[in-house]
Amino acid sequence: MPQDTLFKGKLVSEQKAEDITxxxxxxxxxxxxxxxxxxxxxxxxxxxxxxxxxxxxQTRISGAPVLENGHLVGLVSIEDLLRCLQKSDLExxxxxxxxxxxxxxxxxxxxxxxxxxxxxxxxxxxxxVDDDGNLLGILTKGDITSGILxxxxxxxxxxxxxxxxxxxxxxxxESDRSSLILRYSIKQGDFTHGGSASSAIKRALLRLGATPxxxxxxxxxxxxxxxxxxxxxxxxxLIRCEIEPKQISINITDDGPGIQDxxxxxxxxxxxxxxxxxxxxxxxxxGLVNIQRCVDSMRLESVFGQGTIxxxxxxxxxxxxxxxxx
Numbered sequence: 001m002p003q004d005t006l007f008k009g010k011l012v013s014e015q016k017a018e019d020i021t022x023x024x025x026x027x028x029x030x031x032x033x034x035x036x037x038x039x040x041x042x043x044x045x046x047x048x049x050x051x052x053x054x055x056x057x058q059t060r061i062s063g064a065p066v067l068e069n070g071h072l073v074g075l076v077s078i079e080d081l082l083r084c085l086q087k088s089d090l091e092x093x094x095x096x097x098x099x100x101x102x103x104x105x106x107x108x109x110x111x112x113x114x115x116x117x118x119x120x121x122x123x124x125x126x127x128x129v130d131d132d133g134n135l136l137g138i139l140t141k142g143d144i145t146s147g148i149l150x151x152x153x154x155x156x157x158x159x160x161x162x163x164x165x166x167x168x169x170x171x172x173x174e175s176d177r178s179s180l181i182l183r184y185s186i187k188q189g190d191f192t193h194g195g196s197a198s199s200a201i202k203r204a205l206l207r208l209g210a211t212p213x214x215x216x217x218x219x220x221x222x223x224x225x226x227x228x229x230x231x232x233x234x235x236x237x238l239i240r241c242e243i244e245p246k247q248i249s250i251n252i253t254d255d256g257p258g259i260q261d262x263x264x265x266x267x268x269x270x271x272x273x274x275x276x277x278x279x280x281x282x283x284x285x286x287g288l289v290n291i292q293r294c295v296d297s298m299r300l301e302s303v304f305g306q307g308t309i310x311x312x313x314x315x316x317x318x319x320x321x322x323x324x325x326x
Contacts, residue, residue, distance in 0.1 A: 025215075026152070028198065035111060044068060048093060049084040049090045198218075214320055222241070252312075299311040
């Protein structure tokens, strides 16, 4: 028999969901390349710390990648410069002070993954690289703040027209039960397209007239489930989202490897992600916790060695109903 754990709660009110803000939504939606500083100032291992001081002063930056023959080999920061100044050692080369233990992030990863790296590492900046490890830019918390602010100022007029048309989808359909079913196949290891399904479902909900809070809750829950398929499954899996005027049902299925201990898997911070995945900034063990926070009902069924089914539901009040001229 499959292991079965069920979480049910009352309808999450608008007040209880207030912490899922537009800022948090954008952190899942925006890609690193959209907010990073492209073509950053760089130095070489042979650059003196005195020249680094001049560079930081002239460009008003607090860190710079260190390149050797075009390859990223380190990072020098204002903290390194302070250590150098304490020793009155400005003639020394950067190689003696730079950090060589680097955390990098890919340009196509969601901003939320960069934020997770900032929190877990306490680093102040992340070099942004392509699939071959070539430097493309630098990312700081300030870059993320600026990028999110710009995104929030974006003109959504054309999107509002689409929403109005879609929000009346169910009005003229005569049936006992009308629903819109969206399906997405997710490939194992496909980090490049991670988050695409959740973004598409969120856009569909907004166009159907869902409130921003409902769309955000669904978007975050599906994103975390989507990344679990990419990270933990054998072949990937399927996301099926059924949208009805009064509820949203989401089923996530895969054919392996299954979960050996569901209770342990539900503990915050527990993860079976490989070291390679962790180096990419994923696998923090908070996926199921974040999903549970966003839905009204979560049922997790798994047979170890065979596969897993995750069933999610969000119930909609009359004010939150979708597709009926909301």
